[in-house]
Amino acid sequence: MRSGDSFRVCKRALFEVIVPMQKSSPLWVDFHCHVDLYSDHEALIAECDRERVATLAVTTTPKAWSRNRELTQRSPYVRVGLGLHPQLVAERAGELPLFEHYLPDARYVGEIGLDAGPRFYSSFEAQERVFERILRACAEQGDKILSIHSVRTAGKVLGHLERALPPERGRVILHWFTGTAAEARRAVEMGYYFSVNEEMLRSPKHRRLVASLPLDRLLTETDGPFVQRDGSPIRPSQVARAVGEIAEIHGLTAEQAAKAILQNLRRLVTA
Template structure:
């Protein structure tokens, strides 16, 4: 799992997409993840941020760090792709990566596609990587690139904050993708209906903290407990069942 085989206490919760280095109390949040047993994937937005993030989490039982090159930063950081490739052999987890076709970032979309395809291909070459992927207004393109460049037996994909169509969700599930869900996704009826239709054995929870807020404050990894409660209500099952399922899904993801 995100925790190692020698961890004495298994995780209680999962936050599979959180920007820990963007919290002012970065080290304290890592300690909180360990104390509360939140299996947390700390994503990075540039390759230059990865080493320091990994150093801070090196003694953590429950925090792992992903090597990222965020699509929203490609216009300024495309030159870091060689550094990404140099660091990749030491990184099992990859993210945040992907595509963003929103108005603010559409001008860089061709370059985003180039970077994303290259990342997928080098991940496929090395094998065994677990990728958390951004797909704003670009789900079909993201799935096309994954289908072309990352065979299912060469890596595993989690679609972070998925807001595609039901047809795209079915396609992603058929490709073996997982979906990480945060509380903000469950605010609209459309997205609640979408999440309700996702395969239960492909669900993970996330916060995307500190970007998501609750009562004016950034959510923290422990906030996934609230998301579990909302998912349980959406599925008409007990919260404990959802929590156990998500832990089991994580175990399957990282041991397959």
């Protein structure tokens, strides 16, 4: 079996574990977690399996992808994204050919995107070149699911996506989205999903943004280990708090919100 074939099998396996009422169905979704940056990342993968958390383990450099995929190959709940983080483009743009080498074997792509924060603005033109090239490669190959970073760049990110990734060639999840209400509406119209974590929901502005988003476009995430709880990195098994916050914002019970998020995941990965 080729590596690419193993990912097609993984697609079916992930669908099977999210069919309602099966004993192996996930209970939770963490669609953006830097699993490899935890000191106990192998134990964390086992914890995701034990707690039945469907987890996307994003990476920040192409060099990290192969080892991460190896560690998660037997996990029914953890998938790995092939990433080239915009904050690292200044140092790691030379790994773009390696990214393109691995891309045929990667169904999930992330973390990628743009960042116009003060520390990273000097590399913004290079970020745009890298992002555009990644999107065009994903569009050419098709059937990719992308987790995208868009700090201070939501409009730019949406513009690149509109030009380079036709909707039938890939699916987009906007990670920790903090754009304007108009940009959020544009993203919804483009068919995109949003992954939401508990830290972003501390902001009243961002709570209002999430309230404006359709429930059927929401996923949960932790963005661990960068998000902390009580002084320690949050773990995928603690994503229930984000589910509870979404439930409160949308006037649902936690059980209703959890069910909706799992349905969204199933729709995303089986479309």
